[in-house]
Amino acid sequence: MISMAVGGVTDTAARFTVKVDTGPAAIEYSTSADMSGSTTSGSEAVDADGVATVEVTGLSAGTRYYWRTVDNGTTDTGATGQLLTDPVAAGQPASFTVACVGDAGLRPVVPGTSGAAPERLSNHPIFDTLRQRAVAEDWARICHLGDICYYDLGSGNHGLSSSATAAQYRDMWDDILAQHRQHQLYRSVPWAYMWDDHDFGPNNSDSTSPGRDNACTVYRERVPSYDLPAGSGANPTYHSFHIGRVLFVVSDTRADRSPNSDPDTSSKTMLGSAQKTWLDNLLATDTSEALVWLMPSQWIGTSSDSWGNFATERDELVQMVEDNGWSGRVLMVNADKHACAIDTGSGGNASFGGWPVVLCAPLDCDSxxxxxxxYDRGMWMRRTGQYATVQAADDGTDVHLTATVWRGDRAMAWTTLNTGTTTRIGAGSPAAVLAL
Incomplete structure (x- = not known):
């Protein structure tokens, strides 16, 4: 085994993307840590780089499984992963916690230990903290909102070629998963990932970036994601998934993005027309009680790379949410800023949708x-160790969401959303809150 990661989890299934020496690849899994009574999945052929995605079905809901990679019939006992299946089928009441993270590799405190550009990677102990908390507290997901590294492929910087070939993107993923703390996390907690600019292409990258098609293609090879509505090949990677009665929307803000320098008119887009059509149809038909919107680019802000520079389309999306009856049931999480922050949506930013917005970074980046x-609840700038959690408590009638921003294992602030009432500040406080 060279690398292994788990994602695409439901109450009965999971997806595993593994890289092995020879292939074909399969997954051995068990409900026991010692792998007793294990089952082995069917085998999948590997690609030219030794990578395969294996889907396992028939799992039990709310169950912790342990798993290993099987390469050409031989189980690799050197590394064991874990996963927790969802507690119930989608659409049924469930309580759970997910973590939201982003930004690791810009002048990191703990650079990578290997790779083509180790100083653009991270092997920080915060990845151990996340893994240990996730396993101990039964978190359902690690949701990564981008800048998993800062390779800036296509820029020609950091000693890397400016060609942004598919081979470079594959090497980038090899380098990320060669960082043992990240690798342990992504094989131990189900993972949902969406890029931002530095792991998609150069700084502030968009649809004109030289590696755009290769980034989209290699994402499908190396990320164990949920089904991608745009299909195969060099298409955007937006998608959605459910946990209980909560819909998660994962927006791709790079693959079809207009250049930031374009005039802010109705033709300027961050999502692209196909993604917006898909989103409109999803919001019109989905019957979930609440929406957690995972949006890599900053919804609140004035920088040229934030939604403040795409205000026309932002207004369009706010109207889409209102027209489809989701007002009062949305919580949004962003990364990109290298900060944690919370806005309740009830202050001066109510015109941006009126929903809570949370920043969840950085894991290991300079300011x-x-x-x-x-942000009316505040902003916390720090180089390392920051992230957010979203906790859902579902009483069968309403879903109560609590978003908390963390520095290491210390809570800094929180905001809540109850789908049956209105946004509230400070209710349902964490057990320990860092004095501000």
């Missing part, structure tokens, strides 16, 4: 810009 006061 990005200055602290600002747009």
């Amino acid at each position: 990005n810009g200055n602290e600002h006061t747009q």
Whole structure:
């Protein structure tokens, strides 16, 4: 086994993307840590790089499984992963916690231990903290909102070629998973991932970036994602999934993005027309009680790379949410800023949808810009160890969401959303809150 990661989890299934020496590849799994009574899946052929995605079905809901990679009939006992299946089928009441993270590799405190550009990677102990908390507290997902590294493929920087070939993107993923703390996390907790600019292409990258098609193609090879509505090949990677009665929307803000320098008119887009049509149809038909919107680019902000520079389309999306009856049932999480922050949506930013917005970074990055006061619950700038959690408590009638921002294992602030009432500040406080 060279690398292994788990994602695409439901109450009865999971997807595993593994890289092995020879192939074909299969998955051995068990409900026992010692792998007793294990079952082995069917085998899947590997590609030219030794990578395969294996889907396992017939799992039990709310159950912790342990898993290993099987290469050409031989189980690799050197590394064991874990996963927790969803507690119930989609659409049924469930309580759970997910973590939201982003940004690791810009002047990191703990650089990578290997790779083509180790100083653009991270092997920080925060990945151990996340894994240990996730396993101990039965978190359902690690949701990564981008800049998993800072290779800036296509820029020609950091000693890397400017060609942004598919081979470079594959090497980038090899380098990420060669960082043992990240590798342990992504094989131990079901993972949902969406890129931002630095892991998609150069800084502030968009649909004109030289590696755009290769990034989209290799994502499908190396990320164990949920089904991608745009299909195979060099298409955007937006998607959605459910846990209980909560819909998660994962927006791709890079693959079909207009250049930031374009005039802010109705033709300027961050999502692209196909993604917006898909989103409109999803919101019109989905019967979930609440929506957690995973949006890599900053919804609140004034920088040229934020939604503040795409205000026309942002207004369009706000109207789409309202027209489809989701007002009062949305919580949004962003990364990109290299900060944690919370806005309740009830203050001066109510015109941006009126829903809570949370920043969930950085894992291990230098500061990005200055602290600002747009977020009514505050902003916390720090180089390392910051992330957010979203906890859902479902009583069968309403879903109560609590978003908390963390520094290591210390809570800094929180906001809540109850789908049966209105957004509230500070209700359902964490057990320990860092004095501000």
